Amino acid sequence: MKKSFLFVTAAHFLLCTVAAGQQQKTVxxxxxxxxxxxxxxxxxxxxxxxxxxxxxxxxxxxxxxxxxxxxxxxxxxxxxxxxxxxxxxxxxxxxxxxxxxxxxxxxxxxxxxxxxxxxxxxxxxxxxxxxxxxxxxxxxxxxxxxxxxxxxxxxxxxxxxxxxxxxxSRRLASTPEGQVKMLSVDEFLSLYDRMIFKKNIAHDKITKKNKGGRVTYKAGKPNGWLIEQGxxxxxxxxxxxxxxxxxxxxxxxxxxxxxxxxxxxxxxxxxxxxxxxxxxxxxxxxxxxxxxxxxxxxxxxxxxxxxxxxxxxxxxxxxxxxxxxxxxxxxxxxxxxxxxxxxxxxxxxxxxxxxxxxxxxxxxxxxxxxxxxxxxxxxxxxxx
CATH class of the missing domain: 2.60.120.200 (Jelly Rolls)
Incomplete structure (x- = not known):
């Protein structure tokens, strides 16, 4: 019985070692x-x-x-x-x-x-x-x-x-009138608060409230602003x-x-x-x-x-x-x-x-x- 138990234990250990090695091939x-x-x-x-x-x-x-x-x-x-x-x-x-x-x-x-x-x-x-x-x-x-x-x-x-x-840099922008300029950080953040950017196109930010009073935002129509995207x-x-x-x-x-x-x-x-x-x-x-x-x-x-x-x-x-x-x-x-x-x-x-x-x-x-x-x-x- 003891020999059989040792044999099974050793075999189990070998299988576990092989399995662990296989698992370690990729992490x-x-x-x-x-x-x-x-x-x-x-x-x-x-x-x-x-x-x-x-x-x-x-x-x-x-x-x-x-x-x-x-x-x-x-x-x-x-x-x-x-x-x-x-x-x-x-x-x-x-x-x-x-x-x-x-x-x-x-x-x-x-x-x-x-x-x-x-x-x-x-x-x-x-x-x-x-x-x-x-x-x-x-x-x-x-x-x-x-x-x-x-x-x-x-x-x-x-x-x-x-x-x-x-x-x-998304601070590089084009106004609705077509003027291209590098905005200051504050100027960009002002746009960020009022707009939603989809890639390089700015949309008006529309505020919505559900019945529970939770506020969400969605993009309205494009407003003419463009920002640099790459x-x-x-x-x-x-x-x-x-x-x-x-x-x-x-x-x-x-x-x-x-x-x-x-x-x-x-x-x-x-x-x-x-x-x-x-x-x-x-x-x-x-x-x-x-x-x-x-x-x-x-x-x-x-x-x-x-x-x-x-x-x-x-x-x-x-x-x-x-x-x-x-x-x-x-x-x-x-x-x-x-x-x-x-x-x-x-x-x-x-x-x-x-x-x-x-x-x-x-x-x-x-x-x-x-x-x-x-x-x-x-x-x-x-x-x-």
Missing amino acids: PLMPRVNIQADSAGKKDIIDQQWVAVGINRPYSIQHDYSLLFRGKPSYRFELKTSDNALQGYAKGSTKGRAELSYCYATSDNFKDLPGSDYEHARKMKTVYHHGKGITPQGASMRYTFSVFISSSLPENISAIFAQWHGMP GYPPLAFGFSKGYFYIKANSDRKWLTDKTDRCNADPSKTPVMQPVTSRYKASTILYKEPFSDFPKDKWVTFNVDVDWTVYGKETSAIIKPGKIDISMRYTGKEKRIHRHLVDHKEVFIGRNDEDGYYFKFGIYRVGNSTVPVVYNLAGYKETPR
Whole structure:
């Protein structure tokens, strides 16, 4: 009896150990932060440099111990068919997001400021402007990151896996008479109390009371005010319409025209031939068929950027940008280095007061619901 009991106990222990090992292959990273409107707490910060944004399913963003990068767990990202939780650019379309943001603010960033500044920043959606991970306007930077794409990933996905975003200020506004100006904090807060903003369009705030006396608000008609909201990412790496592509966008207008959808199509636009409008330019820096992109191995990108210098309220370009991009990976037991973009002059950036910040993960666009899974790791950014 004793031997049998010992055998069962040992077997049970072995099974538990195996099960625990299997559970540890991936560990969900669940906290999410609205970086524009909230600061990050200690429990929200991942590996002392990231916060997670987007949908918060257990599988969406995970530490992956089964696929290490330089001895550390990589980040596994996944969006399933039903995970599009955001309204797309086109009416009736959807998009999905599960990303890590390198830029965020904490309470320490506000500790030496007046007590009201944090609440004001929340209303202006500029909390992250006070934090880490910001590339200043016109800076020269070097960025490095790595991606692992499985050969099982469908080639018809439509997703951005790395992107640099602008940092618009909602204090930049256009009056009903069409005058564009940078509002003071008090001027913006006065609008905030009287209006509801839907993207860049202001609506009159209508007060309602229910039978219990509870006050709620709803948006009335647009009142002619517009506020800065941003636009396409100035730099993006992704997959679309059977292509891997790298795209640079530029917007020199002081207040972004959201009706101008200047955006190069990777499947139609030739490399280094910008699609332009009066104020915007969109350039496919590089593209290749999805089938040619290296699979089942770590691919590391090195990106050197001189961000374009803009003229603020003049809506002018003071100095064009420049970009150099290379990729390296191991193929057939040898190191492969490919120079994708060779120090090309390009318009890249936005005419914002503040600069740019990096995110990687899955940003599924174009109304696509094709399931997406891949891993990312190894991000670094340094001034040049």
